[in-house]
Amino acid sequence: MAELTYRDAVIRGIAQEMTRDPDVVFIGEDIGKAGGVFKATVGLYDQFGPVRVRDTPISEQAILGAAMGAAMTGLKPIAEIMFSDFIAVCFDYIANEFPKSRYMSNGQVKCPLVVRTGNGGGARFGAQHSQSVENWCMMIPGLKVVAPSSPRDVIGLMAAAVRDPDPVIFFEHKSLYATKGEVPDGEIVDTLGSAKIVRPGKDATILALALMVPRALAAAEKLKSEHGIDCEVIDVRSLVPLDTKTILGSLARTHRLFTVEENPRLCGWGAELVSIAADEAFYDLDGPPVRITTPHIPLPAADLLEDIALPSVERIAERVQRSLQS
Amino acid sequence: MAKLEDRAPAPKGSLNDDIGEEKRLALYRTQVVIREAEQRAYDLFLQNLVKGTSHLSLGQEAVAAGFAGAMRPGDLSFCTYRGHAHTLARGVPIVQVLGELMGRDIGLMRGKGGSMHLTSVEHGVMGSYAIIGAHLPIACGAAWRAQYKGAKDVSVCFFGDGTTNIGAFHEALNFAAVWKLPVVFVCENNLYMEYTPISDVTAVKHPAADRAASYGLPRIVIDGNDADVVYRAAIEAYDKARAGGGPSLIECMTYRYSGHSRADPAKYRPEGELERWKERDPIKLYRERLRAFGVGEDAILRIDAEVKREVDEATEQCKAAAPPALDILTTDVYADGGFAWRN
Numbered sequence A: 001m002a003e004l005t006y007r008d009a010v011i012r013g014i015a016q017e018m019t020r021d022p023d024v025v026f027i028g029e030d031i032g033k034a035g036g037v038f039k040a041t042v043g044l045y046d047q048f049g050p051v052r053v054r055d056t057p058i059s060e061q062a063i064l065g066a067a068m069g070a071a072m073t074g075l076k077p078i079a080e081i082m083f084s085d086f087i088a089v090c091f092d093y094i095a096n097e098f099p100k101s102r103y104m105s106n107g108q109v110k111c112p113l114v115v116r117t118g119n120g121g122g123a124r125f126g127a128q129h130s131q132s133v134e135n136w137c138m139m140i141p142g143l144k145v146v147a148p149s150s151p152r153d154v155i156g157l158m159a160a161a162v163r164d165p166d167p168v169i170f171f172e173h174k175s176l177y178a179t180k181g182e183v184p185d186g187e188i189v190d191t192l193g194s195a196k197i198v199r200p201g202k203d204a205t206i207l208a209l210a211l212m213v214p215r216a217l218a219a220a221e222k223l224k225s226e227h228g229i230d231c232e233v234i235d236v237r238s239l240v241p242l243d244t245k246t247i248l249g250s251l252a253r254t255h256r257l258f259t260v261e262e263n264p265r266l267c268g269w270g271a272e273l274v275s276i277a278a279d280e281a282f283y284d285l286d287g288p289p290v291r292i293t294t295p296h297i298p299l300p301a302a303d304l305l306e307d308i309a310l311p312s313v314e315r316i317a318e319r320v321q322r323s324l325q326s
Numbered sequence B: 001m002a003k004l005e006d007r008a009p010a011p012k013g014s015l016n017d018d019i020g021e022e023k024r025l026a027l028y029r030t031q032v033v034i035r036e037a038e039q040r041a042y043d044l045f046l047q048n049l050v051k052g053t054s055h056l057s058l059g060q061e062a063v064a065a066g067f068a069g070a071m072r073p074g075d076l077s078f079c080t081y082r083g084h085a086h087t088l089a090r091g092v093p094i095v096q097v098l099g100e101l102m103g104r105d106i107g108l109m110r111g112k113g114g115s116m117h118l119t120s121v122e123h124g125v126m127g128s129y130a131i132i133g134a135h136l137p138i139a140c141g142a143a144w145r146a147q148y149k150g151a152k153d154v155s156v157c158f159f160g161d162g163t164t165n166i167g168a169f170h171e172a173l174n175f176a177a178v179w180k181l182p183v184v185f186v187c188e189n190n191l192y193m194e195y196t197p198i199s200d201v202t203a204v205k206h207p208a209a210d211r212a213a214s215y216g217l218p219r220i221v222i223d224g225n226d227a228d229v230v231y232r233a234a235i236e237a238y239d240k241a242r243a244g245g246g247p248s249l250i251e252c253m254t255y256r257y258s259g260h261s262r263a264d265p266a267k268y269r270p271e272g273e274l275e276r277w278k279e280r281d282p283i284k285l286y287r288e289r290l291r292a293f294g295v296g297e298d299a300i301l302r303i304d305a306e307v308k309r310e311v312d313e314a315t316e317q318c319k320a321a322a323p324p325a326l327d328i329l330t331t332d333v334y335a336d337g338g339f340a341w342r343n
Helices: A006-020 A044-052 A060-072 A084-104 A134-138 A151-163 A212-227 A244-254 A269-280 A303-309 A313-325 B021-046 B061-069 B084-089 B094-101 B135-149 B161-165 B167-179 B209-215 B227-242 B273-279 B282-292 B297-320 B326-330
Strands: A002-005 A024-028 A053-055 A076-083 A114-119 A144-146 A168-173 A180-183 A196-199 A204-208 A231-235 A238-240 A257-264 A290-294 B076-080 B125-129 B155-160 B183-189 B221-223 B248-253
Touching (some): A044 A053, A060 A084, A060 B135, A084 A134, A134 A144, A134 A269, A144 A151, A196 A244, A204 A212, A212 A313, A231 A244, A244 A269, B021 B061, B021 B094, B076 B084, B076 B135, B135 B155, B135 B167, B135 B183
Parallel strands (some): A024 A076, A076 A114, A114 A168, B155 B183
Antiparallel strands (some): A196 A231
C-alpha cells in the first residue's frame, strides 16, 4: 500500500498495461519527451522508448484515426486528447468511426482502443478548456465511457479499459491530478460497468462522478454533522456500461435520489439516471429526484465565477437538506 | 514514375514485358467485373431493388483494377462511399456486393452497412468510409501497426479529389510522412467533387499532387484510365512502402460517367466532356492494349461473357435471397455481440 497522486496513478496505470502487453502503444501531443502537459505521462517515454510512446503533431483527427487503424489491425492503442474540449475537433472518430465500425461491418471490424483525456473544470481555464463532456460520448451506441475519481480507480479502470475489446473514452479529471489516495501494491485490474458505494447511508442516495465524488462525500459529512442526515454516496465511475443494479438497489433502501453533475444542465447523465429511476423505481421514491448541476452556461474563467458555476460542497449539502427537510 | 504528359504509347509485340499476359488478363477481367456490376447496380436502382444511395465508379475502373492488381494478400484497402469498385477488385464475390446493396441476408454485411460501407476483412477491404477524409488517418494507423510489428503489408487508401480540401487529408499526409508509414494515398481525380468542378474550389491545378511538396513527397500525376500505368505506379509505391521509404501520394486522372450519386443526373457537365472521356474509356483502351499484345478477340469476348454470366447469376441469386433476420438489428454493437449498455 502506498499513497499516490491521481497524476502518478495515470502513469502507473499506463505502465502496468504497457509492461503486460507489447501491443499496447501510446500516442498523443507532448506525451513523450515532455511527459504530458499535466505531467501525467512522465517517465513513460524513458521506460518504454520512442517506438511505443510516440509524440504526434497537433492533429487530433490523425491521432484518433491512427489509433483506430492500429486497433482494427491488432494493436491496443492508448491515445491522448490533451483537453477533452478538443474532442470536438475529432468528433468524427468518436461519433462515426470507432463506435459504428463493428456494427456496420456485421462484426468484422474490431476497435479495441482507449482515448484518455483531461476533463472538467476548476483550473480557471475558461470555456474551451474546462468542460465536462462525458455526456457527448455517453449518448453514442458502441462507445464505453468511464471517469475515475480516485488514484486506485485510475489504475484499475485504465487496466479494464485497455483490456476491453470495445473503444473506451477515459475521462481523467484535471482538478483531481494533484489529489492523493491509498493504492495497493501490485497489479490492479477493475471492471467496467461497476458503480461503487463510497459512503453507505440510509436517508438519501447521491450519485456523483469524478471531481463531484469528493465534493459529494464532503457534503455528506456536512449533512451528517450539521443535520443528522445520513447520505449514501455512489461513485458512478462508468457511464457505459452503467451499473443500474447498484444504483437502484441503493434507491430501494434510501428512497431519495440526488445526482451531482459537473456538466451543464441539459442532457446530463443524471437525466438518464433519473429517467431510469422514474421508470423502474417510482414506487421506491419518497420524493422527487433532484439534479444538482452546473447551470446551462459556458464556463467562465474568473475563479469566483467558476466556483459558483460548478456544484460545490455547500450547494450540494444545501440542496439535499432543503429537499429532505422541507 | 510515369506522368500523364509523358505517357508512352502501348508497346507492340511480346506479352512478356514487366506486366505479362496473365496479369493483363486479370486486370482486364477486374475492370469488366466492375463495369458490369456497377451497371447492374444502376439498373437495379431503376427497378427499386436497390434502395438508399449509391456512388458508382463507371469510367474509373482502371484505378481500382491497377491498384488492387498490384497488391499482395495481406495488403489493406481503405475505400470511400464510392467503394464498390475497390471492394470487387480485391476479389469480394459480386453476389455479396449486390446482396448488400439490395439489403439481403447474403449481403457482405447482411444489410447492416449498405452501399457506402462495404467491408470484407478477409479480403483486406478494411472498410468503406462515408465521411470525407476519415479513412486517411485510419489507413495511417493500419500502416503504423505494420511498421510497429515489422510486417510488410501496405495500407492503400482511396479517395476522391474533393477529399483534398478537408483537414483530415492534410493531417494524415503530414502524419504519414513524419512517421514514414507504409501507406499509399490514391486520389481519384474525376474532376468533380460532388456537383462542383474541383478546379472551381481548389487553389492549385492538381488538388493532390500539387500539395505533395508540402509533405516532402514527390508530385505524381498519372493516367488513371490506363490500367497498365496505374499498375506500374502502384508497384513502385508499394515497393517503396515495403522498403521503409514511407508514404506516396498518387493523383490519378479519371472521369466518372454517372453523377455523384444516384440522385445526380450530372447536368453541370459541359457539352461533349463525357463523350471525350469515353473515347479514352479504360475498358476500350485496355481491349486495344490486349490486342496490341496479341491477345485474340475470342479470349477477350470469353472474359466479357463469363463476367456477364457471373453478374446475371449474382443478380438472380440476390433477387431470390431472403432479407436479413430481424434479430441482427441489435447484434454487434459491442464486442460481446449485443447492445447492452447497462446491467
